[in-house]
Amino acid sequence: MTLHNRVSADELKRRLAAETFKRITISFYQYARIDDPKAFRDQLYTALDQLQVFGRIYVAHEGINAQVSVPEHHIEAFRSYLYSIPFLDGIRLNVAVEDHGKSFWVLRIKVREKIVADGITDPAFDMVRKGKYLDAKAFNELAADPDTIIVDMRNHYEYEVGHFERAIEVPSDTFREQLPMAVDMLKDQKDKNIVMYCTGGIRCEKASAYLLHNGFNNVYHLEGGIIEYTNKAREQGLPNKFKGKNFVFDERLGERISNDIISHCHQCGQPCDTHTNCKNDGCHLLFIQCEACAAQYEGCCSEACQSVLHLPAAEREKLRKGIDKGQMIFNKSKQRLRPRLNE
Template sequence: MALHNRVSATELKERLALETFKRVTISFYQYAKITDPKAFRDQLYTTLNNLGTFGRIYVANEGINAQISVPEHNFEAFKDALYGVDFLNGIRLNIAVDDDGKSFYVLKIKVRDKIVADGIEDPTFDMANRGKYLDAKSFNELTNDPDTVIVDMRNHYEFEVGHFENAIEVPSDTFREQLPMAVDMLSEQKDKNIIMYCTGGIRCEKASAYMLHHGFKNVFHLEGGIIEYTNKAKEQGLPVKFKGKNFVFDDRLGERISDDVISHCHQCGEPCDAHTNCANDGCHLLFIQCESCASKYDACCSEECKEVHALPLEEQVELRKGVVKGLMFNKSRRRSIQQ
């Protein structure tokens, strides 16, 4: 059996569109010592592929990080297979809050140096010494304490469309930069309660360990991140303190948590929180665009990209040669796309 996909993206998307069953979008992670990530990866690919699983999974010596979709009728079989792995037995599964079942169309499992690129080279750093978990109820209670600082450990483009009330942004678009920045920003508040949070828990868990490593005492991290918090808060009838959209790294690009729209179209400035990628494949910039500007610019980020996108495909391909794709929107690029 092939341990990688061999079918074109176009055909895979067509197959997904024709599916008559529901899918469940799930994310999970676990910090654990995996002695042979390649062998584990291959075994996992076989198991999940047989269950019709799509998604993106990273495996490393330090553990696993996964965002996937599973056919609803295979969900229990998926859980049984996952829990059959010793270090994954009973692992928390974050179920998507706002799910259309079309989050992924192919299964990709990659071996990486780390499941979260952190830039940490200090051999004395120990993930076993991490902050205390906070569930939804405890999070709400502790955030009411004036001696509590809430720190968002996500990227700028994630924070922009949604975040917790009174949360501090660490203004960077890479986690490796955010870690030392968070230490510097909070250096005068080491005696306060520091709560770290992120999308599903993987980044804030490592961030909590990093803060403790640098002398902070009262460090907490939100169990299961925004996804688990929202699900539990709604189940328990608690106030949901997250405002706006939760950015997610799949084809949905976001799941709505509250009706608040706290960001603006990057082209006209009107209230909007719909992320999209520039339709010019030579750019593919991630940015926020309202429906009016999508029509005006043909789903592109600028007049220049609109002109390129209107060219015959052969000319576009010629122009793209040597161009790096996959640019992510950040503060440094914001003014360059506003009209």
């Protein structure tokens, strides 16, 4: 059996569009010792491919991190399969808050060094000792204390479109950068209650362990992250303390948690929280763009990229060759990218 996709992206997207059943977007993770990640990866691919599961899954010696799209009629079989794996038995499945069913169109499972890149090299660091879980109700209660420090362990572009009330941003492009920054920012607050959160729980769980490893005493993390918090707050009729949109790493690029729009179009400055990638494939910058600017610039981040869009395909391909786009994410505070968004 083939353990990798061999069908073109265009064909896979065509098949997805033709599906007549509903899909559910689900995320889950688990820190656990996996002795042979490659063998586990192949076993996982075989089982999930048979269930028509799409998504992105990372497997490493330290565990699994998954964001998937599951046919609704296969949900129970999917859950039963996961629960048949000892370290995933009873695993919490985070169901997307806002879902159009088209979050993924192919199944990709990769073996990595870490399920979330953290840059930690200290051999004494151990995920066994981590912060205390907070459910939605406990989070609201602790967050109501003005002395509680709430820390957002997501990247700057995630924080920009949505975050919890009073949450501190650790302004960075990567989780790897954030960990030492968070320790430094909070070094004089080691005895205070510190609550960490992220999208689905995987980053804030590791961050809580890292703070404890660095001498902090009262560290908590939000169980299931923003996704689980939102679902439970709605189920239990709790006040929603998250404002704006929750950025997600799939085709949706975001799910609305509240009606608040707290960010602005990177081109004209009007209130907006819609992320998009520049339509110039030689750029593909991730940025926020309103409908008016999307129409004016044809989905591009600048007039320069818009002009490239109208070149013949062969010329566009020549321009793309040799370009190292790196991590193309608009970050106004760092001014790392060349001037492009009409600034």
